[in-house]
Amino acid sequence: MSPYIALSDDIKKLLRRHINKEQLHIIIIFGKNKKQPTNSLSKKDFDFFSQFPFVSIIYVPNLHAKYYGNDSESVVTSMNLLESSINKNIEFGCYFSHKSNIPSLVPEDANVYDYAHRIVEHKANNVIYIKRPCFTYDANNYNRNKYIGSYILYNQYNDRGEYENKVQFTDFPPQLEYADNNNKYIYCGFCIRCCKEIHFDINQPYCPKCKTDWEKDEEKELRYEEYDHFTGEPSCGNTCKKYPILKRNFKKANDIFGPFELNKNDNY
Ligand SMILES: [Zn+2]
Incomplete structure (x- = not known):
């Protein structure tokens, strides 16, 4: 979550390690530049994120917060996801962890994570891009679920940066089930x-x-x-x-x- 995003080669290299993890949901929230949102997330960076198998990209016009987190760790910080911020600015942040053995830190990470998800699910957001992994499900043996690819369920990224608020993040399921007929997939x-x-x-x-x-x-x-x-x-x-x-x-x-x-x- 960062109002402005401009990926450096180093950040891309770190992220690219996860490109084959079809169960890893990457949620990108960007904001600002109301007149031209593509100045906050360029076509090049959008294309980079959209290669991943399980992605949600959301535009929140009045976003000012910067938050980077996964299921167990997070940083709330002043730093935008910009190469110039990393290289030139003095930034400050707070690190939270579920892994920490200091009990007082544990609920804080969950609180921060929950608050970030409330922002993700807010009705006023503009959902830009939703891509979901699709699996086959064997009714008798769930260990044989097989990843067969990902489908783009929604994409309104455009160079003009004119976005609409027609759908909600919560309209989309986390995963899809492969359908062996004319419909390529169904919701699981x-x-x-x-x-x-x-x-x-x-x-x-x-x-x-x-x-x-x-x-x-x-x-x-x-x-x-x-x-x-x-x-x-x-x-x-x-x-x-x-x-x-x-x-x-x-x-x-x-x-x-x-x-x-x-x-x-x-x-x-
Ligand atoms: Zn069960």
Whole structure:
């Protein structure tokens, strides 16, 4: 997350190490230059990022924050992702880590990460580019999921820098499932117990392992689960085998995978 981005060869070299990691989601947030956003992210740098298999690029016009983080470490800093900032400026930053054994540092990294994700998901953003990896899912053995390539689901980057706010980051699934027919891909589903990506099937919303556990459970019909089968978001005990999709997501799931019967249930 940096208002201005101009990649140096050194930064590109570091990033390029991850170019074959189809499970690594790279999220780029840039901002400023309202009259000409391409001055904040050039075509050349856009093309560089768009080569990666799992990418989201978002333009936030009033972004002033600079944040660089992964799942376990982050830096909140004054430094833009510019070669000139790295070489010429005096910059300052705070480093946070989940890995740290100093307990007071641990929740701070999570707080910073959550705040960064709130910015990513904000409705006023302009989503510029979304590319998602696509896998085959074997219904009986999830260890054999195979990466078959990535699809660009959305791209509105243009040289004029005229961007629209038509879609939201949360409209897009994290992964796709390969469809062996005219549709090249479909959205995958999620296990309602462990959130693992699986084949979307409203009648079978568990991964193979959780399905086995569920079948052995004597009170299985009473079990409520923690995730939504369609979006993978936490359902806080409001989904189950019979009602695997939250009420608020049902229409969209039905548009994509339906039609299926809407079961009226207060637990949606
Ligand atoms: Zn599961």
